Amino acid sequence: MTQLSRLPQWQALEAERHALAGFHLRAAFAGDAGRHARFARHLSVGGTRVLLDLSKHRIETRTLELLLELAEARALRARIDAMFSGERINTTEQRAVLHVVLRDLSPRPVRVDGADVKPEVISVRDRMLDLAERVRDGRWTGHTGARITDVVNLGIGGSDLGPQMMTVALAPYHDGPRVHFVSNVDPEHLRSTLVGLDPKTTLFIVASKTFTTIETMTNARAARSWLVKGLGAETATARHFVALSTNANDVAAFGVAPANMFEFWDWVGGRYSLWSSIGLPIAIAIGRERFLQMLAGAHAMDEHFRTAEFAQNLPVLMGLVGVWYVNFWGAASQSIAPYSQHLARFAAHLQQLDMESNGKRVNLEGEVVDHETGPVIWGEPGTNGQHAYFQLLQQGPALIPVDFIVAAQSPFADDAQHRILVANCFAQSATLAVGKTADEARAEMIASGKSEPEARRLAPHREFPGNRPSSTILVLRFDPFTLGLLTALYEHKVFVQGAIWGINSFDQWGVELGKQIATKLADALGDPKAPLDAASTGIVGAWREMRGAK
């Protein structure tokens, strides 16, 4: 593959970057009343309204055109079609990438190696949602016949972050048992979660495709001990554990009935799996109908992504604007600011989604790339971040683009308090863009009574450089449909960037090696005579010694 930097479209963007060296968003807005209209995309996606406002970016019309030309040069359309048609685009694992099928509620066949995967998808989903409904309405009972009040999901990575993010995000729609998430192998995570839970009324979900993930299986065994001890019967396991896995043998050996194992497929990556059986905790929290609405929202975004022209295509535009900053302006990170407390885990989910997908330095041909790839993704819900790290976004030296995500309506009655929330969101993006000059800061201080010399001394500290870019995504409200849509939007944004960079967004060898080495080292820590690598000898010795200390 030609290295990206040699492409004429890439070089045109480098020239554009230089042409915009003197660009400032303050001047851009002041000189152009039509700027918002030109760079905002007001769309209807699956019948719901979505606004993507790109007006606060360091772009002109020409910039977007050049970015769209880069997308053409990288054959983005063909890549999208390859994914949707079930080609094995995950080339290092020789797998198709078909999480989009999980949310396509139509009977339209999708073939992998000639066989339609839809019937199996529908069958497993029906079984999974049936279980969720039985747990919710009390037809499923525990070993003693008591109804389930608490569900504990045991999983890590994609078997935790996706379902947890979505469950937390949809808190206003919960009407089932309480749902808890335990991921960490730190024994404190499970122990502190079980405080106050009753084995009689607790159901565990063991979410591990292979049923060998060390964290998850360690917690599963500890949970089973707690349960069996509490109920005094080994056989209780069958009524208190279900499994999301493909390893039927180990699941049965653990004590889970085959009917309570829900499989998924090798064409569903962990970070894209909340739409599969891995979504069971979500379904238990919100119920079948809302779960299906969530899938429908994601599917609406899939259809938008698959069919909309690139100039009106939300994931394509967001992906390209991200590339613009990562590769041409040196942005090393992207901040996510959802203005909703329930989206507290959205950034953590995107961290996995984006950084596990595009944190790669080798392209599809196995060459080391000559450019940056995935940025660091981070953020806390607004308005909280404003009282903390927004200092650095506003006045630090670095360029960090922000995604503001906000809903026009509150899930309950629209009220004055929600308006304050929205005002904060819009105020931050405006301040980042426009800033405040030292002259303005000085004049303000003099007006409020500061002396001229003092105002002059302080002005540089109270100057805001502005010209700091952000997207604003405005949706109607954060309901199941819209959360499905938003999550799929980011999935496809990541896809777009992977396609531009020419990397495989669907493997994760960097995660696999960690698992391998930790298992080896855990054995070695138990055996003082085990040989250790040069980088570990010192720290392990210190640990051994401190472990025995008072």
Added chain:
Amino acid sequence: MTQLSRLPQWQALEAERHALAGFHLRAAFAGDAGRHARFARHLSVGGTRVLLDLSKHRIETRTLELLLELAEARALRARIDAMFSGERINTTEQRAVLHVVLRDLSPRPVRVDGADVKPEVISVRDRMLDLAERVRDGRWTGHTGARITDVVNLGIGGSDLGPQMMTVALAPYHDGPRVHFVSNVDPEHLRSTLVGLDPKTTLFIVASKTFTTIETMTNARAARSWLVKGLGAETATARHFVALSTNANDVAAFGVAPANMFEFWDWVGGRYSLWSSIGLPIAIAIGRERFLQMLAGAHAMDEHFRTAEFAQNLPVLMGLVGVWYVNFWGAASQSIAPYSQHLARFAAHLQQLDMESNGKRVNLEGEVVDHETGPVIWGEPGTNGQHAYFQLLQQGPALIPVDFIVAAQSPFADDAQHRILVANCFAQSATLAVGKTADEARAEMIASGKSEPEARRLAPHREFPGNRPSSTILVLRFDPFTLGLLTALYEHKVFVQGAIWGINSFDQWGVELGKQIATKLADALGDPKAPLDAASTGIVGAWREMRGAK
């Protein structure tokens, strides 16, 4: 002030950076069995053991020497002494910076403008801890005489992140009422927290220095309505609200008795305030004795910072190593990986602490600096991050230093599961440092049955470049003393970096402006005829229109 980059010590470090261009941690460990011993600092701080392992950094002995020379050139020792002696080092607000006094349990006087501040500190702390104990043991009752079961802290920024981080971190030591934190002005944050709480047994803490913070006061008024409605008496407020504030008039007008207002001082910044009255929710959760242990741990770190020679000084070394990556290797972010689920909010606290302190582009003299300053701080607890974004840390193109934080002992019985946790931590730092060559990856695949051409094709994808730096901080266990110590360690690390960069780490004008503008815009959103700035007109129009949509 001389711009940093003109200092000979800075230029010597630039030369050192070039001299280390071919440095690789794999070779460094292979060629030097004494590397760990050379770069690990095994210390006793306040009687507890702490290990800082710097061996997995791109440094040689000379590098550390040069960094220490930079610290001398920036008069770090004098800066430290100026803080501890109460000088007004926050020069843009003309304030002393004395959070260290809050944890100095000795009667030794500390003077600001000639007056000893200690007596007042001790008096307020005694009153605050006395309240905590009365709430805990039931002497404090609600309006109906019922005992308090739930405490809700209403605060944002430093009045939320610090106490929340510490309360969550010390979960194994909780033996008081449940403590909740509501920060966001999103009405859903308060509403969803109050679900299941009983006004009769709920105590609210309103934490706002000025008692005017819009988020906090909006939530406080909503909470008061909920309470008064639930108990049917306006006068109930006095038994269910206390205030952490300095605004006695507004506090009284709100309905809080003067005896239940706990003040703090203008020499305590928000992000350093958990040691003050702002720590009340921590004290209610863990009690007086453990709260004092937490202070003692922080004070032990203060004494270490103030007195230890720089070559053995933990905050100095951590700060300098951070500067090394930010300014000489282009690292834009720093990942924090605490191997403890209870430290889930540690990175969020450090985000505020670090980014609000050092996210500045202007030095003490008001000149725009010619170098980067504070990095983005981000992270999730290990082992969770390993299954997600560690992909990018291991195999992405960017350089991102990691702080691994781990305890040798579990708070409960030391067990096999805790050993797996520790093994994961050490395995990640070793893999980041040493990596895996393409040859090793190929040989492994062939050994496991892959064909030669397939192994050759996949090897670049399964290669780990290594040479990725990390610190490991190993402590005995995460108890109140150690958490105090660790938190103070990071406070002083931030101080060191601010001193090197020559910026004021103690103001936050970037946060202040956001508050100002949001208030103005919230008014404008309520009035369709209000004038709007050019950058806001478009998005506000879209919001108005979508707000009325179905």
